Amino acid sequence: MSLHLENLPRTIYVERVAGETLAEHGREACADTAPAEREAPVGGLAAPSCGGSASANLLAAPRVVMIDQRRLPGELAWISTDDWRQVVDAVKTLAVRGAPAIGVAGAAAVMLAAFELAAGRSLAPAGNCDASRPAAEGRNTPVSAEEHGGATQVTAEKYDELPSSAGTRDDAAHQVAPGDEASSAASSSPALFAARLRHVARQVAEARPTAVNLSWAVGRALETALEALKAGDTPQQAAEALYKLTEALIAEDEAANRAIGANGAALLRPLAQAKGASLNILTHCNAGSLATAFYGTALGVVYAAAEEGLVARVYADETRPVGQGARLTAWELARAGVPVTLICDNMAASLMAQGRIDAVVVGADRIAANGDAANKIGTLGVAVLARHFGVPFFVAAPESTRDGSCATGTDIPIEQRSATEVLPSPIEGVEVFNPAFDVTPAALIAAIVTEKGVWKPEH
Ligand SMILES: CSC[C@@H](O)[C@@H](O)C(=O)COP(=O)(O)O
Known part of the structure; x- marks a missing residue:
């Protein structure tokens, strides 16, 4: 590639x-x-x-x-x-x-x-x-x-x-x-x-x-x-x-992302060696160049790994309700020349069950002191699936995303967004719950990759 x-x-x-x-x-x-x-x-x-x-x-x-x-x-x-x-x-x-x-x-x-x-x-x-x-x-x-x-x-x-x-x-x-x-x-x-x-x-x-x-x-x-x-x-x-x-x-920010990419590629290298082939990677939302000044965090890892021939394909969750995966990640990866397959959010389990995902790499919006990580809504579900199917789940983010003042993920403020993102025309009697983010506990995260290196919160 x-x-x-x-x-x-x-x-x-x-x-x-x-x-x-x-x-x-x-x-x-x-x-x-x-x-x-x-x-x-x-x-x-x-x-x-x-x-x-x-x-x-x-x-x-x-x-x-x-x-x-x-x-x-x-x-x-x-x-x-x-x-x-x-x-x-x-x-x-x-x-x-x-x-x-x-x-x-x-x-x-x-x-x-x-x-x-x-x-x-x-x-x-x-x-x-x-x-x-x-x-x-x-x-x-x-x-x-x-x-x-x-x-x-x-x-x-x-x-x-x-x-x-x-x-x-x-x-x-x-x-x-x-x-x-x-x-x-x-x-x-x-x-x-x-x-x-x-x-x-x-x-x-x-x-x-x-x-x-x-x-x-x-x-x-x-x-x-x-x-x-x-x-x-x-x-x-x-x-x-x-x-x-x-x-x-x-x-x-660009320099940090390139360093994150290099650090993340080092994590993926042994996985590709063990598999004897390049990897299929799942991501959620858009933690790509579009989400940063340039290059991206999670997709920075993908780009750095792809340079080494470690990436076969990226599966991009569509990421309801705003569709950052469908509209942004898929577009960005295709433009960058990385093979990409867009899936609906409810398809990740099926792919993992078939052994078609080798690693999950996502970004983060805030990381608590204990390693709990807030990211786009739906990330927690992917992390739970990854644990169930034995797929390593990596978080990639710059040091500026770490917030030592939050002891755990429960301290992280979660943005609630407009109901219209979920339901463009209101239905009488129907309430909408639309949190923009969820928190993945550190216990489900194999490693957090920053520009400074790799952090395994559990250890
Ligand atoms: C690189 S930011 C982390 C991302 O994975 C993600 O949660 C994100 O893009 C932020 O959400 P958004 O609501 O699009 O600003």
Whole structure:
């Protein structure tokens, strides 16, 4: 098999529009339909730019460019925006999804807000960005990063930590009327800038509750801005620091995924040797390049193993109700040149019973200290089946997905999503239960693969 990773589009990146300042640049988002084939600046396909080249002066307008994954596989289209609210909206509506990708998106949203403030623009909420956060239910209850307060979270303290010259949080952050004087004041007052950026960061971090990567990355962004201000930087310089951080997060994520791939391939090698043939691998949801900055976590393992000839075929669960497996994983693998067979979620048992699955590799959205791992709903069922049929079950995720503040999986907040994802037209008298994730106990996981190595929680 020859891999074609160059056919994979970059999920999310940032760019500058040369020759325009933020104040001059239009605020509207543009959605571009990608050409069938196009060279990307650094591997993979990139969207056509909304204008200009990548050379940038101070305060040239940054844009966040994201694949609109709601439109796949029918159409490869990008959202390009300089509005942090649209990035939050994209996270909530799954235009951009997957734990590492929404982490990058979160940091990028804070970066766009910083540029908006630094240019003296209003920070009034728009669209549904202030819409109430997704509900949580059951034992895995805490939802917001602030409420959760763990080591890798955006803590309340971080939100409230002000530069020494700043006033209180309330006197600044809540002055958010469109076009008011406080908006332009934030461009010249580090204290006001910090307070209002903190206010935005909180909204961004709460866009989705389960994947810890979101609040982790937002926390890094906020910390970067506050540190810059403490060091005496202007709001404009702090915004520039956030642009650099977003680029760094994207590069870090790809590097982590490639390391995860190498570590995971080392786990699959002995299985292929024992079988005397390449492996059939089952995966659930999309933990591929589309779910990350590039390359993928679970599919990163597949890509690295495929390079070595260890992979015969990937079976992709369709992953009801949103269909990330059918719409995204199958599309991505086919595009990358990996043989793929799409199955319905209820077919995995039958395949395993026939001995047609050699290993399961999935991603994760949050991993508790004891190794319990939250991943897309349905993963737990696959893990139970794998244990029953003696198939090794591997979890692949970056270190940023580990949350030491959750002792076990019961501490992980589980997002409840809209009933319409399950039942597009309501039926009177019918309630819908739609948790987006479930938790696989560590006892069912053969190994957790991160960029740092392989972790066997049981041992
Ligand atoms: C690489 S993220 C882990 C995935 O396996 C999966 O759970 C996932 O893609 C997240 O779900 P989503 O709701 O699509 O954002």
